[in-house]
Amino acid sequence: MKTRSAMTDLKIRASQNVGLLTAIAIFAVFYIFYNLNHPRGFSTAVLIQNSNEVYALAMVAMAQTLPVLLGGLDLSVGAVMTLVNTLASHVLNGTPFEMFLGFLACVAAGAACGFVNGCVVVYGRLQPIIATLATGAVYIGFALFLRPSPGGDVDGDLSWAMTNDLFEIAATYGFAENGEAAWFKTIAWIPTPLVLLILTAVLIWMPFRRSVTGRTVYAIGSGEGAAYMSGLNIDRAKIAAFTLGGLFAGLGGLYLALQTSSGNADIPQAGAYTLNSIAAVVVGGTSLLGGVGTAVGSIIGALVLRTISFNFRIFEIDPLLQPLIEGFVLLAAVSLGALRVLKVKNTLELFR
């Protein structure tokens, strides 16, 4: 009897997360396929390279998740990422203490951008999409002030340690017997960006989601009026959501600086990251109507988007055809949502 109810429980949970489960399945299929066909598939080197390419997009996708959960959209995530990227290229060097201060400054800058977005949305009572369109222009302006032309100086050791596996961290900073300790061997192969990704999700996203503020974000997305009447602090939750979004986007920019050892106020790149973040959020099973989805789903969405491009490299598809295939895959992925239309019994249900 007990197992049966556990089964039904599992079934309900699965049916509530169809989008996310589909995304995980697509990712698993594509990624295993990629590794099977890669000459050095299932090796640490490949995994490190892939995690490096994923981290920034995954962060920006997590950043986008929060406004989307509120039922809005943030067009400034790419701009915040770019701004923090340019800031990091100035401050991530010097003594370890200076670098630590620089790291804090970068995180604070990202969160501050998000906080400003939140305040404009809450106190200015503007629609998020249009408010962030404007603040995004401002942040890009600041980024251009900081880096009129690409360049910068990021500490080489830090950059090397953060974009490789755990062994390189230990070897660079000399702990666990320079990474040779027996106990360390079992985890030394794990790519650092992958660890950072999991840490960000577990240490920042999970506690937020479980908090009252986090649950208020979901409640606002489902029905702002109902959330208000339930006595939830709507303003605080909205500002917190945008601030956290800015923080995530900032972490993405910070990592991009470590990865490229430089800063670049690249406007097309900022736009591309913003648009890809929306795609990743949707592919990850989050509803653009708000109230449904998780930031973990968005990470999966980012993984799916990136894995598709990984496969291009293996099969030496004509580079000129790659954008077309990417476009069709993206369109097909988001069109999966259209299956809902077939299930609708009453036409009125369509007009939600």
Added chain:
Amino acid sequence: MSSLESTETKRFGISITPENKPIVIASGFVLVILAIGTGYTLATQGTATLLSPTYLLQQLQVGSFLGIVAAGMMLVILLGHIDLSVPWTVAASAMMATAVGGPAAIPVGLTVGLTVGLVNGFGVAYLRIPSMIFTLGVNAVMRGLMVAHTGGFAPQTAATDLMQWLAVGKVLGIPVAILVWAAVSVGMTVLLSRSAVGKSIYMIGNREAAAYLAGIPTRRVIVAAFALCGMASGLAGTLLAGYSTKAYQGMGDAYLLPAIAAVVIGGTHILGGRGRYLGTVVGVILVVLLNSVLSIMQLPEAGRQVIYGCVIILMLLVYGRGQKVTQ
């Protein structure tokens, strides 16, 4: 409520109704920008360049491309949707028009836009995929098609003479591009305020379910609006190719966000259902003049971006504020 407002407008002429307020304020801001710019040129060069008819006509000519895109975008925003496929619809129309050449160039450019619009409309209206993400996907596909077609380089084909004349030619001293924009504007005004389709667009923007129950073929109206938006992008792309005598990669990128900004600055509600076409025209003029004055002042790109963003927020804070949720 909308009928009440329109009778009020008729009775008092151009009195400041909630619908007209954004237009009045935005127009005032256009004058402020002109005044600041003129003050700057008087102080530095001793001439009031900005007030000369040549300068103003030139700005309107540059603005007409944005104006045409914004006109189409407004239809879609009034529905409560958005069209993010503008950049590569513009580029694809321009590339196809120049590739075909000859007398068929302009019809081909418009057809490309129309086709993209129909696909967008089908996805949004019948498949019920949020426009935000569906048009984003269509934009990616169009980009892929064009990269495959051109090999990633700017196509070598040139715009036809007719396209160039439409973009840079002059009739009685007035640039033809402005006349094209004016024609589109007349069409938009008639469509929005005099036609059944226009009324349906406002109704769908307010509540699609109610419009459907009132017997409006909402899905067909949505497809029509997206088709017109696509055609507007196609027309803008064709003209733009004429303006620069050729098509190139990414030529439409600079038109998406300014078009949305112009529509919203003009008082159209981003969630749909409210807004007048005149506002969009004023919004376009504001965006174009702001950019022009900032470049006359020789501000670096960084400063222009910051001021541009701040002005949009400021304008919206004055009249674009939403209702506080209290129930």
